[in-house]
Amino acid sequence: MAKERSEVKDIDRSLYDFRYEEKEEDFYKVREGLTPEIVREISREKHDPEWMLEFRLKSLDIYNELKIPEWGPDISGLNMDDIVTYVRSKTGMQAAWEDVPSDIKDTFEKLGIPEAERTSLAGVGAQYDSELVYHNVKEEVLAQGVIYTDMESALTGEYEGMVREHFMKLVPPTDHKFAALHGAVWSGGSFVYVPPGVKVEIPLQSYFRLNAAGAGQFEHTLIIVSEGADLHFIEGCSAPKYNVANLHAGCVELFVGKNARLRYSTIENWSKNMYNLNTKRAICEEGASMEWVSGSFGSHVSYLYPMTILKGNDSHCEFTGITFAGAGQNLDTGAKIVQLGERTSSFINTKSISKSGGESTFRSALTIREGARDSKASVSCASLMLDDISRSDTIPAMDIRTNEADVGHEAKIGRISDDAVFYLMSRGISEEDAKAMIVSGFADNVSKELPLEYAVEMNNLIQLEMKGAIG
Amino acid sequence: MKINSLKSLTWNALKLNEVILEDKIVLNGSGKATVEKIPAGAMIGNESCSDCGGCDLKSSFNIRSVKCGMGEEAEAFFAEASKDVLMVHARPGRSVTEPVSIRYLMENGDSNADRVEIHAAEDSSITVIMDYSSSKREARGFFGVQTKIWVGRNAKVHLVKVNLLGSGFLCLDDIGVFVEDNGYFDITQMCLGGGRNYIGLSAALKGYKAEFNGDMGYLCLNDQSLDMNYYIAHTGRKTGSSLNVKGALRDRAGKNFRGTIDLIRGAGGAHGNELEDVLLLSDGVVNKTLPVILCDEEDVEGTHGASIGRLSSDMLYYMQTRGFSKYEAELLATKAKLNSVRNLIKDEHTHGRIQYYMEEAFK
Numbered sequence: 125m126a127k128e129r130s131e132v133k134d135i136d137r138s139l140y141d142f143r144y145e146e147k148e149e150d151f152y153k154v155r156e157g158l159t160p161e162i163v164r165e166i167s168r169e170k171h172d173p174e175w176m177l178e179f180r181l182k183s184l185d186i187y188n189e190l191k192i193p194e195w196g197p198d199i200s201g202l203n204m205d206d207i208v209t210y211v212r213s214k215t216g217m218q219a220a221w222e223d224v225p226s227d228i229k230d231t232f233e234k235l236g237i238p239e240a241e242r243t244s245l246a247g248v249g250a251q252y253d254s255e256l257v258y259h260n261v262k263e264e265v266l267a268q269g270v271i272y273t274d275m276e277s278a279l280t281g282e283y284e285g286m287v288r289e290h291f292m293k294l295v296p297p298t299d300h301k302f303a304a305l306h307g308a309v310w311s312g313g314s315f316v317y318v319p320p321g322v323k324v325e326i327p328l329q330s331y332f333r334l335n336a337a338g339a340g341q342f343e344h345t346l347i348i349v350s351e352g353a354d355l356h357f358i359e360g361c362s363a364p365k366y367n368v369a370n371l372h373a374g375c376v377e378l379f380v381g382k383n384a385r386l387r388y389s390t391i392e393n394w395s396k397n398m399y400n401l402n403t404k405r406a407i408c409e410e411g412a413s414m415e416w417v418s419g420s421f422g423s424h425v426s427y428l429y430p431m432t433i434l435k436g437n438d439s440h441c442e443f444t445g446i447t448f449a450g451a452g453q454n455l456d457t458g459a460k461i462v463q464l465g466e467r468t469s470s471f472i473n474t475k476s477i478s479k480s481g482g483e484s485t486f487r488s489a490l491t492i493r494e495g496a497r498d499s500k501a502s503v504s505c506a507s508l509m510l511d512d513i514s515r516s517d518t519i520p521a522m523d524i525r526t527n528e529a530d531v532g533h534e535a536k537i538g539r540i541s542d543d544a545v546f547y548l549m550s551r552g553i554s555e556e557d558a559k560a561m562i563v564s565g566f567a568d569n570v571s572k573e574l575p576l577e578y579a580v581e582m583n584n585l586i587q588l589e590m591k592g593a594i595g
Numbered sequence: 596m597k598i599n600s601l602k603s604l605t606w607n608a609l610k611l612n613e614v615i616l617e618d619k620i621v622l623n624g625s626g627k628a629t630v631e632k633i634p635a636g637a638m639i640g641n642e643s644c645s646d647c648g649g650c651d652l653k654s655s656f657n658i659r660s661v662k663c664g665m666g667e668e669a670e671a672f673f674a675e676a677s678k679d680v681l682m683v684h685a686r687p688g689r690s691v692t693e694p695v696s697i698r699y700l701m702e703n704g705d706s707n708a709d710r711v712e713i714h715a716a717e718d719s720s721i722t723v724i725m726d727y728s729s730s731k732r733e734a735r736g737f738f739g740v741q742t743k744i745w746v747g748r749n750a751k752v753h754l755v756k757v758n759l760l761g762s763g764f765l766c767l768d769d770i771g772v773f774v775e776d777n778g779y780f781d782i783t784q785m786c787l788g789g790g791r792n793y794i795g796l797s798a799a800l801k802g803y804k805a806e807f808n809g810d811m812g813y814l815c816l817n818d819q820s821l822d823m824n825y826y827i828a829h830t831g832r833k834t835g836s837s838l839n840v841k842g843a844l845r846d847r848a849g850k851n852f853r854g855t856i857d858l859i860r861g862a863g864g865a866h867g868n869e870l871e872d873v874l875l876l877s878d879g880v881v882n883k884t885l886p887v888i889l890c891d892e893e894d895v896e897g898t899h900g901a902s903i904g905r906l907s908s909d910m911l912y913y914m915q916t917r918g919f920s921k922y923e924a925e926l927l928a929t930k931a932k933l934n935s936v937r938n939l940i941k942d943e944h945t946h947g948r949i950q951y952y953m954e955e956a957f958k
Contacts, residue, residue, distance in 0.1 A: 194604065524873075
């Protein structure tokens with residue numbers, strides 16, 4: 125007898141896969157590869173201060189010394205000799221939307237960025253390839269003393285001292301090979317400073333679009349949330365698909381001051397030719413709270429483990445993440461937490477879905493050091509396998525060095541429960557609808573943490589449409 | 596020597612991917628095994644099982660090919676260090692009611708490595724107790740044992756391993772298991788003694804409905820360390836595994852636990868579960884836990900859980916209202932954890948030895 129099977133559709137990427145052919149004369153780019161000359165050229169183009177050029181060259185040396193990680197997904201398809209590390213539009217960054225070149229403007233219009241800015245954001249930065257093409261902040265947010273600008277303006281303007289004090293201090297170039305690469309060729313990204321006690325009521329957003337084939341994007345995001353301040357920052361990323369490898373090796377450094385709160389939400393939807401080797405790290409002072417909300421849907425290969433250092437006493441971190449790995453994807457995601465202060469607490473809660481031959485790996489590291497008395501931590505991960513050609517692994521590590529800690533961990537890998545389907549069917553729901561409801565509910569803990577428009581986008585990304593098929 | 600490598604590597608900074616043993620091990624052959632009695636239905640010998648003639652072995656049967664948990668370099672070490680193999684065999688269809696006891700008395704300065712093979716033929720069952728001890732607490736030396744187990748169709752093996760060695764011993768305990776259709780392998784381990792202890796276990800659940808059950812209890816005091824690497828491969832359909840590890844760390848003790856459940860494509864209906872429960876009794880301890888599930892089969896279920904930390908405040912409060920001090924309450928909780936594993940050993944003599952060792956350790 126033929127067996128009826130239910131299938132979950134792949135993510136519909138057509139929204140993100142459109143592309144405009146870039147005219148050579150409209151863009152400036154360096155040649156492929158990674159040499160000291162290219163690094164100098166990027167630095168010259170960006171009008172770096174002298175110390176930044178030295179920093180870049182030193183990072184390049186570190187890059188050449190460090191090995192490719194041997195523990196994660198295969199990245200042998202990534203050849204740095206083929207990657208263009210710097211591409212920018214010749215028009216420069218605009219503060220007025222109408223001044224942005226029409227093809228770039230159309231790209232962001234299709235992605236809904238201006239609309240989101242009008243309806244629900246306090247400020248927007250839009251990066252196209254290596255540089256920001258548009259940046260705008262609402263007057264009332266500026267009036268609060270909030271600084272939200274592109275990294276280049278911050279670096280070469282009045283905030284240079286603040287940038288120099290914080291730039292790649294949390295993620296030093298020695299951290300790993302791709303942090304060193306970032307240090308050498310970084311470009312674009314945002315700088316945010318929230319003064320003490322200021323609560324930014326509506327989110328700021330940066331959107332990163334990598335349009336050029338065979339290019340890399342290396343944006344640097346530096347956010348300083350001062351004592352008692354509050355901020356929600358949203359990051360979105362996408363790219364059209366090409367037949368050549370693209371690389372994303374961005375870096376995010378977050379400094380969360382005493383009793384401050386920062387929520388950092390990401391919907392990552394790079395194309396399936398992308399190597400996403402991104403590094404994100406936060407440090408929390410006394411009483412601070414760091415919240416990560418992370419959705420990983422795109423990329424061919426992903427290494428993504430936002431890290432939080434709970435340095436101050438009573439600081440807290442929550443990480444909520446979902447990963448959806450479809451055909452041709454190997455997504456290695458998770459989180460790292462280091463608890464140093466007393467009475468610190470952390471909570472990691474992740475979900476992953478694998479289908480159509482996709483591979484997802486949840487990888488985490490929880491470290492509670494000697495001085496972190498009365499600390500608590502919980503790590504929870506659940507994985508759903510939707511067919512028998514996919515793969516799902518969980519690799520959670522815990523390193524506990526004080527007896528005055530309470531740590532709990534639970535993980536589960538499995539398929540959609542027959543009992544749950546039976547229960548729903550006994551209430552008159554069809555098998556297909558029942559499975560759709562279960563998968564939708566599985567992702568619910570992440571979608572409810574997202575702003576409404578992003579939750580809608582996520583639900584669009586996961587088209588949990590079930591269909592009957594003979595199999 | 597590289598041992599206890601993870602199948603799925605992770606960040607090198609965690610120092611959990613493998614162990615590099617830099618000790619120069621010089622064997623002096625002292626501390627040989629003593630088999631106390633040979634119960635009816637069992638055979639003991641010093642030759643390869645395939646030559647014993649006690650059962651109708653298939654030509655493909657080769658217990659020597661069973662892979663152990665410590666890896667290839669340990670395999671080569673044991674092959675070189677111990678030419679003889681102590682073989683324990685349960686005859687087909689026989690239920691060996693009395694346990695086979697293999698005892699190693701390792702005194703100060705002893706250094707020995709041994710190999711043991713346990714073969715349970717079809718429809719048989721057997722319990723083997725392996726006990727390594729020293730008469731003096733502070734005894735120093737080296738003890739290594741490689742144990743390979745073949746569990747035949749519908750057979751059952753219960754392996755008990757008890758480590759009561761002196762605190763200066765380096766101990767390597769390398770275990771490999773192969774389970775055929777409907778076979779059941781059960782291991783109960785108590786690791787209380789030794790100075791630096793390394794355990795590697797690899798179980799291949801090849802047969803239909805092959806089962807693995809593991810219970811491990813440990814106590815690490817002073818500068819003791821324990822490194823565990825368990826790897827359970829589900830290749831057969833409807834195979835099952837359960838691994839429960841519980842123990843306590845005090846003073847400057849350290850422990851690494853790696854537990855990997857590998858649900859391999861084709862193992863439809865398989866389920867694997869691992870649990871770790873660690874009581875931390877001092878601020879200077881180092882506890883590392885890495886419970887891994889690898890899965891490339893849809894119709895399976897894998898779970899793991901861990902609870903690490905101090906005695907819960909509710910429990911402590913309850914105990915203190917009954918007149919126990921914090922120290923006494925922790926002691927009681929530690930003994931309760933270890934006794935829950937000890938009680939799975941159905942041998943009074945071994946019970947008594949473990950009890951005595953624990954009482955002495957807590958003095």
